[in-house]
Amino acid sequence: MHIPDGYLGPQTYLPAWAVMAPLWSWASARLKRTLSVRRLPMMALAAAFAFVVMMFNVPLPGGTSGHAVGSVLVAVLLGPWAAVVAVSLALAVQALLFGDGGITALAANCFTMAVVMPFAGWWTYRLLAGASSAASRRRYAAAAAGGYVGVNVAALATGALLGIQPLIARDPSGRPLYCPFGLSVAVPAMAVSHLLVVGFVEAAVTALALAYLTRTEPGLTLAAAAQEPTSRALKRFALAVAVLALLSPLGLVLAARFGGGTAWGEWSADRLSKLVGYLPSGFQRLSSLWRAPLPGYGPLAAQGASTTVQAVWYAISAVVGVGAVAAVVLVLRRLFTRRERDDRAA
Amino acid sequence: MSGPSGETVFAVEGVRFAYPGQPPCLDGVSFEVRGGERLALVGANGSGKSTLLHLLDGLYFPGEGRVAYLGRPLTEDALEETPFGPRFRQEVGFLFQSSDAQLFCPMVEDELAFGPLQMGWTQDEVLRRIEDTLALLEISRLRGRSPAGLSAGEKKRVALASLLVLSPSVLLLDEPTAGLDPRSQSLLLEILEALHARGLTLVTATHDLTLLPHLADRVIVLSEEHRLVADGAPERVLADTDLLLAVNLIHAHSHRHGRLVHSHPHQHVVAHEHVHDHGHTHED
Amino acid sequence: MTALPEWLRPGARPSGGVSPRPAAHRLLRRTLGAMGRSLALLVREDDGPNAGALRAADPRAKLLAAVGLIVVATFLRGMLPLAVCLGLTLALSVAARVPGRRLLPVLIAVPLASAALMLPATLNVVSGGSPLLVLWRTAGGALGPWRLPEIVAITGDGLLVAGRMVLRTTACAALALLLAATTRPQQLLGGLRSLGVPQAFVMVLAMAERYLAVLLRSAQELHLARLARSVAAIGVRREEAWAAAGVGAVFRRTRALADEVTLAMVSRGFTGEVRLLRPARWQRKDWLLMAVAAAVGAALLILDRRLA
Ligand SMILES: Nc1ncnc2c1ncn2[C@@H]1O[C@H](COP(=O)(O)OP(=O)(O)OP(=O)(O)O)[C@@H](O)[C@H]1O
């Protein structure tokens, strides 16, 4: 899920920095309010913790192994805003001090792994855990679900970031400049590996570590035990998802209008008009390989159409996708609640 | 500075302290520390020595009773006031039991600079002091190194340097000799001796009885019931075998060799196997 | 004399029981290896007098130069400018005596991984273009949701796209490594501090770096203890439970350390506002380094635009 330098064009990584800058300062301001003097050491230690979690290799059935990202675990233990700061710092240490690269892509990586992942995971966890007691099976299951959902949503976001590259950055002869795989390849590739393998590692580590800590540390106060009522969490979740879903086609339109096809600084009027022509043809070529109900983002009929029409389809796909996820979460929640009631009755 | 020697530096009165959700680990403790005094705090593992030092340094606050520094009660509010708060932090240095917690900067140099910069001293003054302090503790070559890569003994020295650079008048030392080799140990004792001669007040927590006569003019003993059970000259306390047995500082078995206390404590280390808990020195 | 239990003697073991299967220690050893390497990087000290000129250069200048060149590399489109960029970086790395054991992985692993990922991009179905080498002719048509292409072929365009990606990712990785390998983490943090990055942020990053070493050691000890005691493979589920317990133990240490560090900072007068040592002044050679880097970057960009 770690995007190295060179896969994202400046059209993507620069906006990512612009998005992350206020998020970072917001997150750290929030922590300042809640932690005051303890803020600095807590953030630093949490970052170091997030880094170390990534080093634990967990074996998977079939002889392979994987490691957890740990963002959801940090969010469950310390709260999602602490996770934003901690995981971002861990990624920065990795990119800068260890020379692992990903310096230009740092903000984009932070967006997927330090924002999307902890929040998606934490909201899922909150919704499913509800008011269950700290050491209940339901809470551990909710943590597992949080880990699974978090890492998968983050993978989806990563796939989307990679997948829009051929749409927004091509050289004058129409060849993709950065990651050459479109949405129809990048998104399923990321999704499948995470749905089938990585998600389970994340789920296992999140739930088992939480269980271990609740068992061995009775005084552990979970960040998630904050007094925020579930309905408010739900509303925020819905709002954030709606905003994201609405913003994504906007990004597509903007990219197509102003960025597409050339490196920056070389737009001219006739090229701009040509760009709009490029985009659909490139899109169509890629999508011709994959015509599943949604991942192509809209039926083929729309793909020869103008960017605006595509954007509309994109928005519809996003809304349907989000709706599907929400439905699954709600159904799970129902099931969990019923199970717990049964547990209590038994 | 903490006034003329003999003045009461710390006054501890009926202090009771408990960590949240736990039974008290200091129970009705009262004593005074006078200016220029060398006081040792002994007790078995878990008797509350470190906790008491935290209280003296204004890091924890007692549930009952009070701790006063130069006649002023040490409370959270008092420590937030200027000039009392910053002055207290500059005058009282605390050497933590775990050097890892104490050394939080990326380089030794930054570590020494941290305290003085918090006090708002000028950069030039800070740099001059860093140089002198490093030379005093014979660690100039460590200046650009990362604390993470230092040995346990080196870390202890850097931690001590980070306190001395503030020119404190009181030092609270939690197990300062733990994990030091004989040479570093005697260097440390020499420095403490010199600081004492300069008029510093030293409060040392230890369970290394052999070093007591070198570290202190007065000893107070904490029992495993977290009470203060003795207060007196090191020779007197060390001679009281029944007391030391009762607070579990020595083991009956150790007696077979005869006198526990004599004037050559260094040979003593080999002669008796006291209960030393090495598990408590989180050096790396 | 304390009475030892009767069974506590060399060679005593209970009768019966099953002999354990030898454990699969590969995973443990691999994790330990990775942790050891990370630790070694963190506590690395100065490399002596013959360490190359770049090492002595000012960390801010190096940081700005390296990040600037990485950004330039992401703007380059031609194969030639990218190759020049990579070549220069490698030449500098050799001149700066970046140890081979750090350079080689970047030189081999990054291009290989990148090339493997980019293999499909050489095909007409991804990158388009006229076929150079036809790999497969199909009858076309559709297969479920897929519409099959008529031919699958390697194209010139595809090779260009893939080659460009491999060169660019390698060049960026090599630049990042050059920076990290010629600058100790501690110096790099000092460099950040003097570039106007907020002091609180630098302090947190520095503390994260500092305590990463401590936590990594704890994690390493856990793994070593596990390696020393485990005789038999314990199955995936218990293995996972063990890893989670390890993560939990590290978290406990994290929290305890955070509390203690806070106290240590407060004890030395910290009230929430960070003050750090003022960094050294810029010197002429630092400006020189920056100027050279800027010139190289500009030259690469111009070359790139000319060729386009
Ligand atoms: N942060 C803490 N939270 C909860 N309990 C603590 C904490 N620190 C210490 N304790 C408990 O308080 C008691 C006193 O601990 P303290 O560290 O003061 O003992 P000590 O005399 O310094 O022991 P040692 O000689 O081993 O250093 C112990 O029972 C310990 O378990």
Ligand SMILES: [Mg+2]
């Ligand atoms: Mg102690």
